[in-house]
Amino acid sequence: MSVFAAVMLMSAAPGAPVTKEPSATTPYTLSNSVEQVVHAENGEAYRIMIAWPEGPPPPAGYPVLYVLDGEDNFAIAALTARRLARAAARTGISNGIVVGIAAGPLPRRTRDYTPATPGWTIPANRPASGMTTGGAEAFLDLVGRRVQPLVRQRWQVDRSQETLLGHSFGGLLALHAALTRPAMFSGVVAVSPSLWFGDGLIAREVATAKHVPPILIAEGDDAAVAPTELIRSIDRVADAGRARFLPLPGQSHGTTMLAVMAPAIRFAFSGAER
Template sequence: MALVSALAASAPAALPAMAAPWQLERSDVETVTSPDGHGYRVMIAWPEGEPPAEGWPVLWLLDGDDNFAIAAMTARRLERAGARSGIQPGIVVAIESGGLPRRVLDYTPPAPGYAIPKGMPAHGLATGGGDAFLDFIDRNLRPRLAARFRIDPHRQTLMGHSFGGLLALEAMYQGRAYSRVVAVSPSLWFGDGVLAQAERQAGDAAGAVLLLASAPNESTFANNGSGDGEALVTRWQASGHAARYLPLPGQSHGSTMLAAIAAGIAAAFGEEGR
């Protein structure tokens, strides 16, 4: 009897039958259907109080299912620091990427005749839907957000990682309605120079401020006309655009987005972005 009592005392407590899930205040999740019938979960987090007269700035975040919670909580923590951080209130909009086939399709620019080579990430998957996905944000998600919140059309930031970083650069070169672009470890190897061509064709409308971040010696770069990330930033500066390279030592391709989240938030919501 004593042994049974001792075992019972040492056993872990039973979990509550109805444990409450963790929730993020002032947030919402909705599903928005694109013109081709695909449903995207869109996660939104907004600040307390009334927006400023010009509206809240917006951070559009790709791979939203992975990055929403950490970005929203980091933005709020930095905002609470006030003048010490220089971070103002803003809205985080994170778009779910879906499964790998959909992500690869949505985050890669059109490259006629190109197929991802063997041995490279996502070999064999369809590519080239990036323009349609950017149109979906511009024509569907942006008006939907503006109908719900007062947003500042002049402070819109797009942030993405890997293929998402590639898409962010494509949006910048096309002169899409983003004031800032944050490209983390962009997949510059994609498309046999398609991004370099977009860079050459970028006109005066391509005026977004660029922040490009990567770890040293990442395999996301290749000698295909795009060079490496730091060289891309140098070229963009030389053409008269504001740009900055952020090295992320000690990181790998899989960890660079997490390491760059605070810098992305500063680009979107910082005082210098006003």
């Protein structure tokens, strides 16, 4: 018996129920959350994690934040969103639904999060060199045809406030979605996006974009180039201020996703941020 359990036994009144020490094997669980599996056209399974608020939705429905690399980022995003919404009078952040989409193994993540670049492969000095790329369209189809309908069928959703959040290759995918499928999300947050991918692919997509939803690009100190020119290019094809840059001083590529969590949630769950 532990010291804690012994103290509880000695302090309990005669006949009173004794509080038992929690089992060491009891897993932590997140209230108001569920994990489901959806399947892509090729049969591959994807874990989808969803957390929703207490109480009824607002008249227009809940805003939704879709978080890439969900196995790493879902719980952090969901708990941060709930904490900020509890202090809504000070934060201006409303309740919302957080959806984590697990990436799975690195080769699948690399394939799913990268657009097609015929004739170009990842150089030897870059991350994921030698891995297959170019599966972004199939992955975005999965999100649009399987994941978004799954959320919309169960919860009342405000389709004018659906945001995609991604880091590194996930940030690349978020920008690609905003520039090539602008109606899919009402805004995107691209954290340390891999702008080197495709030798200027994103810059070329900006040049041909017709409409761009609000974009927030966040970078740490180790960014090779601040995305200021990219933001100016977006402004030239869209309304000025459509894209914003959030510097993250003191942060590196590996820490920027954690550092941007609160600003990303504010972007997704506060209409004033748009």
